[in-house]
Structures are given as C-alpha cells and as structure tokens.
Amino acid sequence: PLSATSEFTHDPNFLGNWNSFWLFGVGRLKTGIGASQAQADLSVLSHRAQKEHAGTNEVLEAATFPVNLVPGPFRGYVGAFTGLLMAVVGMVLLIACANAANLFLAKAMARRREIAVRSALGASRGRLVRQTLTESTLLSTLGGAAGIVFALWAVPLLVALKPPTLPIRIDVPIDWRVLAFTLLLALATGLVFGLAPALRGSKLDLLPALKDETTFAGLRRSRLRSGLLTAQVSVCLVLLIGAGLWVRSLLNARSIDPGFDTQHVLIAQVDPGSLGYSEGKGKIFYKELLERLGALPGVSSASFTAYLPLGTARQTQGIVIGEREIGIETTYVGPAFCRTMDIPLLHGRDFTAGDATASPKPAIINEAMARRFWPDRDPIGERLGLPDDKTRRGLAVLGVVKTGKYHTLGEEPQPVIYLPADYHPRATLLVRTEGDPRTLLASVRREVQTLDPNVVPIDLETMKQYMTLPLFPAHTTGLLLGAFGLVALILAVVGLYGSIAYSVGQRTREIGIRMAMGARPGDVLKLVVRQGLMLAVVGVAIGLVGAYGVTRFLASLLYGIGPTDPATFAGVAILLTAVALLASYVPARRAAKLDPMVALRYE
Structure with a gap:
C-alpha cells in the first residue's frame, strides 16, 4: 500500500517530495467522457494546485495518456509485429484459397459429364451451384475446425518461447470470439472461392459435355486454373523472401556488438530496499557483497547497476549542460562498472570506491554524448549539473566510453551518462568471470x-542468457515467418503437383497419340515438365515484382540488410523454381512411362 512507502524508503517525507515523479495516477473514464475532456478537467486541477503551492511550483503541467501494457522497448515492435503477422496470415490464406479454388475447378471439370446428365434431366443451374457450394463450404469449415484444434496445441508452445526475465505476460486466449471469427472466415472463404468454380462448372454446353469433349469453355477453365496456380507461386515467393530477409536480419542481430561483453558476465537482481534496508545499511551490504564476489576464484571483478542495457527499465534525468537542462538517459552504477561489463574506455578512468561521495561527483559519458555537446574538444573535466544542484556544476566528466546499445540492437547512437553509486534499493549485480560463468x-x-x-538473488543467469530478451521479438517473428513460409511452400508445391497431375490425366489420350506417332519418353517428360516450369517461372517473375514493393515496409525492422537484398531475392527465386521443377517432374515421369495402347483406350 502507498501508506507503507515511508517504511520501505526510511524517509518520512518521501511522499511530500514535490520533485519526485515516480508515482502515476490511474483512472477509468466515465461512459461518454473522452480523453480531451479528461485532460481539460485535469488541467483545471493542475492550475489550482500550482496556485496553492506557489513556493514549490515549477510550472509543471499534468497530462493524461492511455494505459499501455507493453513495455516501452517493445511497444513499437509489437504493433509492427502484429501488422506483419496479419499480413503473413492473409498471404497464406490467399494461397490456400487459390489452391482450394483450383481443386474445385478440377473437380468440376472431372464431373462435367455427370453435371451435363443432371442438367439434361431437368436439374436447374441454381441447384447445381448449391451442390458445389455445399461441398466447398463443408470442406472449408472442416479445415477451419482443424485449424482451431491445431491452434489450441500450438499457442502454448508459442507462449513458452518468452524469456523468463521478460516482465510481461503473453496471454493469447482462444475464446468464443476467436472461434466464431475463425469459423465465419472459413465459411466465407468456402463460399467466395467456391462460387466461381460452381458457376463455371454449371455452365456447360450439353452435347460436348455428354460426349466428354473439350470446348472453349474448358480451355477458359484451364487458363483460370493456370492463373490461380501462378498466383499461388507469386504470393509464396513474396512470403519466402520476407522470411529469408528476416532470418538473415536475425543472424545479423546476433552479431551486433551491444557495446559490452556477453560471454563472461553473470547477472542477478537484488532488492535490499524491499527488506527495509536504510541507505547506510545498504552501502555496507553492497560494499561487503562486492568484496566477497570479487574474491571468488575465477572472478575478475564485480559491480552493480540500477538499469541493465537492453532491458525494459530506464531512467531519463535532466542534466544541466551550460545554461540548458536536457533530458539524458542516466544510469547509476557501482565501482569498476566499465571493467566488469568490458565497456571500452576511450578517455579517462573507471569509477572507484568513494566516487559516489566525491565532490564534484564524477560522471562517465558515452561517445555519442561527447560528440553531441563537445564535438571540438576533450570533454574530460567539463562540469555538469543536476536540476536540484544549486551550483548546477556538481558533476565533472571523468571518462568517455564507447557508445553501445541501450534500448534495441538496431537503435541509432544516443547520449548516455553514468553516475557513481554505492547503494541502490534494487539493483542488478554484475560478476565478471575468467571462464564459463x-x-x-x-x-x-x-x-x-x-x-x-x-536477500534472494532474482533472475540469476549469464549475460548470454539475458541477451535472449532483446532478441525475443526478432526471434519469435523469424520463427513464425519461417513456419508460415514453409506452409506456403508446401501449399504451392502441392497445388502445382496436383495441377500437373490432373493435366496429365486429362491429356492421357493425347500423350498416347504422341507416343504412337514416335514421341520418346524423354519428349513426353520435357513436355509435361515444361508446362509446370512455365507456370512457376511466370509466378516467380510476378512474385519478384511484388516482393520488391512489399518488402520495403520491413526496412525499419531489419538489421544490417536492405529490404531488396539481391542475394535473398535470387536465392529464394532459385529455390522455389527448383522445388517447382521437382513437383512437375514426378507426374511427368509417370506420364513418360505410360503404355501407348493403354493411353489410347483411356477415357
């Protein structure tokens, strides 16, 4: 409870400190009240408080903002990830729908004599269409139900990928709304993509159909099937290129230098403040603990930090530089911090015991801050200040370290300042080891x-294990993209194989005639393979153009690779063409082995 805060901080005036901004008010808007009206009402209260406390007022304005349950470092990523995932799911759905439509068209062609007989016996076109739509919706609904069963099994596996140290709960409930949406989407898919085959299949020239002869309408249906197959290949290519770019980006992210050692450091959180430690007792605790840890065999140094880089917590503090007060990301750290983290020190020295109480208090800045504020001179010795420092010169730059990564691995260089501390209520211990941590x-x-x-050490782990936290979004996205890409590839290959196999069945008599007139098995093989390969090549060409436009939306999410990387585009195009060639070869080989006499008698 808030009333117990003074017991934890051992400061009876903690809640009365007007310069403390750690507490946030939370409220639920009444029905019909918008955010703008809430802000206006809050501004009135804020101005009233400013007048009542004119002596301590620093002209601060109260502000409203919506509650966001996603930690700051992941906020932008979650929105992009959700949009990307929906786009990928849509692509897979399109491929599956094109595959189903092709199947229904082929089935309609195979049943054209049956449909002609029904029509000749008086069946209306509407009845024939309803029969086909019933079959398509039944198939799609069964597929949707199977997908729900698979989701119930797969979602817990996806949630289990979350690193234990990620301070958020990933809740993906499959409730009645999800079930209803899935089944309705499956039903709509069956209706929409079964309608065209149903209409085309029910529109027959009775006499040719009863004789099982090919007509111009049959040729149009064949062109439609080829178009659907080409669309499958092109969408599959776009998806596979996106997955390939993401996987290469993830590999690049793993090799990005975060600015500190990730191989020989142990970390653990300790929270003496929650146990009622006073500041004096806490200083003794940290001093003795760092000495004991540093004396362990195999340990070269030990320190602590208030905030780990690439974590979910951070602190931005006003730093007075010259006459300006600028918000700079600030981290309080213990002695030997740079040495323990193996952060390259470019100028000056690391923190030592006693720096936290020195006057002026030493500060270490990163290279990005040095270049921004002192581009033409050495910043060592420059004086800075904190907002509550009356002299506004209570800090002196002691050292400059190499700029690292603080929020995300793909961020641009940003200023950071480190201040010495000998106590922090909740901190992360850092232990540098000589061997395997x-x-x-x-x-x-x-x-x-x-x-x-x-004092129980929380989240005791190696820095290498901790680094799964900043890589978690990219790793999860890569896994999902790879899985959906594999599904798309399987669907495209099955569709191509089925289409070529169906075409071979339809052309069996033609193949028999060709072989009877002297065509060799190799000629038949080339004929059939060429058909599948042409469809694949056209699909790949269209897919390359589509991918060139679509992958540009991934540019801000990729590490060290462009959205139109030629190697990825070429590699995926060659892979898909090779797989299509293999899918065409199997039915082509079967066609080449046909007995001409059997083929000539085929109906």
Whole structure:
C-alpha cells in the first residue's frame, strides 16, 4: 500500500517530495467522457494546485495518456509485429484459397459429364451451384475446425518461447470470439472461392459435355486454373523472401556488438530496499557483497547497476549542460562498472570506491554524448549539473566510453551518462568471470545469502542468457515467418503437383497419340515438365515484382540488410523454381512411362 512507502524508503517525507515523479495516477473514464475532456478537467486541477503551492511550483503541467501494457522497448515492435503477422496470415490464406479454388475447378471439370446428365434431366443451374457450394463450404469449415484444434496445441508452445526475465505476460486466449471469427472466415472463404468454380462448372454446353469433349469453355477453365496456380507461386515467393530477409536480419542481430561483453558476465537482481534496508545499511551490504564476489576464484571483478542495457527499465534525468537542462538517459552504477561489463574506455578512468561521495561527483559519458555537446574538444573535466544542484556544476566528466546499445540492437547512437553509486534499493549485480560463468552460479547465490539470508538473488543467469530478451521479438517473428513460409511452400508445391497431375490425366489420350506417332519418353517428360516450369517461372517473375514493393515496409525492422537484398531475392527465386521443377517432374515421369495402347483406350 502507498501508506507503507515511508517504511520501505526510511524517509518520512518521501511522499511530500514535490520533485519526485515516480508515482502515476490511474483512472477509468466515465461512459461518454473522452480523453480531451479528461485532460481539460485535469488541467483545471493542475492550475489550482500550482496556485496553492506557489513556493514549490515549477510550472509543471499534468497530462493524461492511455494505459499501455507493453513495455516501452517493445511497444513499437509489437504493433509492427502484429501488422506483419496479419499480413503473413492473409498471404497464406490467399494461397490456400487459390489452391482450394483450383481443386474445385478440377473437380468440376472431372464431373462435367455427370453435371451435363443432371442438367439434361431437368436439374436447374441454381441447384447445381448449391451442390458445389455445399461441398466447398463443408470442406472449408472442416479445415477451419482443424485449424482451431491445431491452434489450441500450438499457442502454448508459442507462449513458452518468452524469456523468463521478460516482465510481461503473453496471454493469447482462444475464446468464443476467436472461434466464431475463425469459423465465419472459413465459411466465407468456402463460399467466395467456391462460387466461381460452381458457376463455371454449371455452365456447360450439353452435347460436348455428354460426349466428354473439350470446348472453349474448358480451355477458359484451364487458363483460370493456370492463373490461380501462378498466383499461388507469386504470393509464396513474396512470403519466402520476407522470411529469408528476416532470418538473415536475425543472424545479423546476433552479431551486433551491444557495446559490452556477453560471454563472461553473470547477472542477478537484488532488492535490499524491499527488506527495509536504510541507505547506510545498504552501502555496507553492497560494499561487503562486492568484496566477497570479487574474491571468488575465477572472478575478475564485480559491480552493480540500477538499469541493465537492453532491458525494459530506464531512467531519463535532466542534466544541466551550460545554461540548458536536457533530458539524458542516466544510469547509476557501482565501482569498476566499465571493467566488469568490458565497456571500452576511450578517455579517462573507471569509477572507484568513494566516487559516489566525491565532490564534484564524477560522471562517465558515452561517445555519442561527447560528440553531441563537445564535438571540438576533450570533454574530460567539463562540469555538469543536476536540476536540484544549486551550483548546477556538481558533476565533472571523468571518462568517455564507447557508445553501445541501450534500448534495441538496431537503435541509432544516443547520449548516455553514468553516475557513481554505492547503494541502490534494487539493483542488478554484475560478476565478471575468467571462464564459463555458469560454473559460478551456485557460488554467487551462496555469497549473497551468506551475507543476508533474506536477500534472494532474482533472475540469476549469464549475460548470454539475458541477451535472449532483446532478441525475443526478432526471434519469435523469424520463427513464425519461417513456419508460415514453409506452409506456403508446401501449399504451392502441392497445388502445382496436383495441377500437373490432373493435366496429365486429362491429356492421357493425347500423350498416347504422341507416343504412337514416335514421341520418346524423354519428349513426353520435357513436355509435361515444361508446362509446370512455365507456370512457376511466370509466378516467380510476378512474385519478384511484388516482393520488391512489399518488402520495403520491413526496412525499419531489419538489421544490417536492405529490404531488396539481391542475394535473398535470387536465392529464394532459385529455390522455389527448383522445388517447382521437382513437383512437375514426378507426374511427368509417370506420364513418360505410360503404355501407348493403354493411353489410347483411356477415357
């Protein structure tokens, strides 16, 4: 409860500090009240408070904003990820629908004699269309039901990918709304994509159909099937190129230098503040703990930090530079922080014991901050200040470190300042090891609890394990894109194989005539393969053009690779063409083995 805050902070005036901004008010809007009206009402209260407390008023304005349950570092990524995932699902759905439409068209062609007989016996066209639509909607509904069953199995596996240290809960409930939407979408898909085959299949020239002869309408249906097949290949190519770009981007992200060592550091959170530690007791605790950890065999140094880079928490603080107060990301760290994290020190020195109480207080800045504010001179010794510092010169630049990654691996360089601390209520311990840090997990836990059994090290892990946190969005997206890309490839290959196999069946008599007139099996093989390959090549060509336009939307999400990377485009195009060639070869080989006499008698 809020009333117990003073007990945890050991500061009876903590809640009365007008310069503390850690507390947020939360309210639910009444029905009919919009955000603008709420802001107007809050502004009235804010101005009233400013007048009542003129002595401490710093002309701060109260502001309203919607609650966002996604941590800041992942907020933009979640929106982009959701949009990307919906687009990918839409592409897979299009491929599946084109496949189903092709199947219905082929089935209508195969049943044209049956349909002609029904029509000749008095069946209306509407009745024939309803029969075909019933079959298509039944098939799509069964497919939707199977998809729901698969989702019930797959969603928990997806949620399990979340790193244990990610401080959010991923809740993907499959409730009645999801079930209803899925089944309605499946039903609509069956109706929409079954309608064209139903209409075309029911429009027959009775006499040729009863004789099972090919007509111009049959040729039009053949062209429609070829068009649908080409569309499948092109959409599949776009999806596979997107997946290929993402996988290569993920590999690049793994090789990005975050600006600190990820191989020989152990981390663990400790929270002595929640146990009622006073600042004096906390300083003694951290001093003794760092000494004990540093004395462990295999440990080269130990330190702590208030905020880990690439985490979900951060602090931006007003820093006075010259006459200006500028918001700079600020992190409070312990002695030997740069050495423990292996952050390259470009100028000056690292923090040592006693720096937290020195005057002026030393500060370490990164190279991005040095270049921004002192581009033409060495910043060592430059004086800075904090807003509550009356002299506004209470800080002195002690060192300059290499700029690293602080929020995301793909971010642009940004200014960061490190300030020394000998105590923090909740901090992350850093232990630099000479060998494999996993061998010291038990030793670190033992030293912490030997010093105080009530202080439990939380999220004790290696820095390498921690780095799965910033890579989690890209890794999950890559996994899903790869899975959907594989599904799209399978659908396209099955569609191509089925179309070529159906075409071979329809042309069996023609193949028999060709072979009877001297065509060799190799000629038949080439004839059939050429048909499938031509469809694939046209689909690949259209897909390359489409991918060139679509992948530009991924540019802001990719690491170290352009959205139109030639190697990825060429590699995926060659892969899809090769798979299409293989899918065409199987029915072509079967056609080449036909007995001419059997083929000539085929009906």
